[in-house]
Amino acid sequence: MPVLDREPSKDLGGGDGLPKLPLPALEDTLDMYLRCMKHLLTEEQFNKTQNVVKQFGAPGGVGKLLQSKLVERRENKANWVYDYWLNDMYLNNRLALPVNSSPAMVFPQQSFRAPIDSLRFAAHLISGVLEYKTLLDSRSLPVDYARGQLAGTPLCMEQYYRLFTSYRLPGPERDTLVAQESSVMPEPEHIIVACKNQFFVLDVVINFRRLNERDLLTQLEKIARMAGSDEEQLPPIGILTSDGRTEWAESRSVLMRESTNRDSLDMIERCMCLVCLDEATGPELSDTTRAMLMLHGGGLAKNGGNRWYDKPMQFVVGADGCCGVVCEHSAFEGIVLVQCTEYLLKYMTGSPSKLVRAASVSELPAPRRLRWKCTPEIHKLLASSADKLQRLVKNLDMDVHKFYDYGKEFIKKQKMSPDAYIQVALQLAYYRCHGRPVSTYESASIRRFREGRVDNIRSATPEALAFVKAMTDGGPSTEKMEMLRGAINAQTKYTILALTGMAIDNHLLGLREIARELKMEKPDIFTDEAHLICNQFILSTSQVPTTVEMFCCYGPVLPNGYGACYNPQSDHIIFCVSSFHESSETRSAVFVKCLVQGLLDMRDLCNKCNSSVKFRMEGNGKIHSPVSGSAFIIFLLFIILSVTPVSPSV
DSSP: OOBOOSSOOOOOSSSTTSOOOOBOOHHHHHHHHHHHHGGGSOHHHHHHHHHHHHHHTSTTSHHHHHHHHHHHHHHHSSSTTHHHHHIIIIITOOSOSBTTTBOEEEOOOOOOSSHHHHHHHHHHHHHHHHHHHHHHHTTOSOOOBOOGGGTTOBOOOGGGGGTTTEEEEOOSSOOEEEEOOOSSSOOOOEEEEEETTEEEEEESEETTEEOOHHHHHHHHHHHHHHHTOGGGOOOOGGGGGGSOHHHHHHHHHHHTTSHHHHHHHHHHHTSSOEEEEEOOOOSOOOHHHHHHHHHHTTOTTTTTTSOOTTSSEEEEEETTSOEEEEEOGGGOOHHHHHHHHHHHHHHHHHSOOOSSSSOOOSSOOOOEEOOOOOOHHHHHHHHHHHHHHHHHHHHEEEEEEEEOSOOHHHHHHTTOOHHHHHHHHHHHHHHHHHSSOOOEEEEEEOTTSTTOOEEEEOOOOHHHHHHHHHHHHOOOHHHHHHHHHHHHHHHHHHHHHHHTTOOSHHHHHHHHHHHHHTTOOOOGGGTSHHHHHHTOOSEEEEEOOOSSSOEEEOOOSSTTOEEEEEEEOSSOEEEEEEEETTOSSOOHHHHHHHHHHHHHHHHHHHHHHHHHHHHHHHHHSOOOOSSOHHHHHHHHHHHHHTOOOOOOOO
8 A cells, every 4th residue: 555644734835734755555666667667678578577576576575675664764754755866866966967967948039239238137137036035035935836626735845945045066976965054154145147257256235235236237347347357367167067076076175275265165155046147159049059058058168167057046148148047956846947037037027127216335345256276287177177068068969949830729629638748749759760669757746745856757658659659650540549549648647646656766766775775785676677778768858838938958868868848838839859969879850850740740640530520420410529438537637636747857
């Protein structure tokens, strides 16, 4: 039996009163694991896995022992999987943050006619950040609630409070997510402004008064002048944060030998956020180009050194109008990034620039340039980090495509979940490109539970495989339509499992990690080839819907994988597909071409079957619904649970 809370929560989303994350029954997880993996394995592999799983779950077996230990852990922890998940998903990962981990939100292209225009935009943006942080500091941010018939159920808000008060500290083997929650240390009252690879402290509170927008602009103008001084150019230390996590931890320990560097690092690590004033990068600013520039800055030759990737929020304001935000993902999920950035963009469009009205602080001290003492060893480390970032820049293959043939309104008219429909389309695209299914990751929010982050929706279902084979091999339209509905129903069912804390990935992770804590030999289920295949997410996907004009993007999680982020709108869908040039197996443009064709084929299939239904209705006066009773029930469940999965990786 799954372990659930006995009493419903009466809390308003702060955390403590929300129900704890349930613990699925061991038998349910093992059965679902076999179902998820059977069609991804050879017959020989599956037979071996079936035996391994049976032994693991047998009475008196190791699985039963580990499950009992997880039950105890659930009793003693606010969230039994949170620490395991955070370490596994982010902090243990040794890859560089840009492209591999940190997603970006790309703002609408801005039209700056003169350098002062970009500084005005930055001042207005900072003013919005300070307004938003005031809401956070006073705990006045409206609580997010589940929608539909679960309206009134609060969602955990803790991720919001890490937006401007946390920092990812690099470590030799594991990073640390540092949260500034000490009552002894004051709240940060400064922002770091990066300009021409230099870092400046911008105090936003002076003499107990928050700077108004006019003062912020004045200070930004001073910073731009100071950064332009050739006499005081310092090395681009920020490039070190773009390196692998172990390499950056080693470089940071070298920097820390000098007190000047320690002071500068402390100011950066304790700041609210970064504002990166980027230089223009060139004439071509397509959506794809802007997405890539947000993810990696274009390397040292452009703005790659004008970053500090350990901070959760880096707002980028380019002189050429290329603007957005890069986020360090360990602190919060994509929906929090969306909510914050939508607030800021709405603030900037709905709140006129206040450059004249408010009273200014009479004496504004000049912003302070952060100093660095660099030995030959540090210069060598800088060159190495810059080379690796440049390789990453050259390797990223990004394709941002706005699909205008239809959007989520058409899909809803088919009585289908837009998210499930798009996930099936992604399965079809991959199958047409590569002729096989692969493990697929789609993040689902579990914020209904205390300290909830995400679990995985395994979109590569047997039903999806049956549909994509039918679409590829041919056959009657009625059969294809039946298979499409079967695939969407299966996707929706699994989504409900994930949203309600009953999916398999977090549970399997917990079983593996509790075995490690008990210093047991790793159980066979976790050394079996199927477990490796299970966790090789060649297709990493997430829905990141927005209500204002912007889009999210991120890189693949494997060298031979794809990242596929999508933003469904009423009459169009924005896709951001990424892969790596170094892989001979992948090419983003080809994947997008297959995706577009698949979406058109799925539309034509729906229209053809709808026409057939209409013809039958008109022919004999009876309604022949294309939706089965069970499918309709699944659809109702989907509406009730209001599916809005968000970025993993977003």
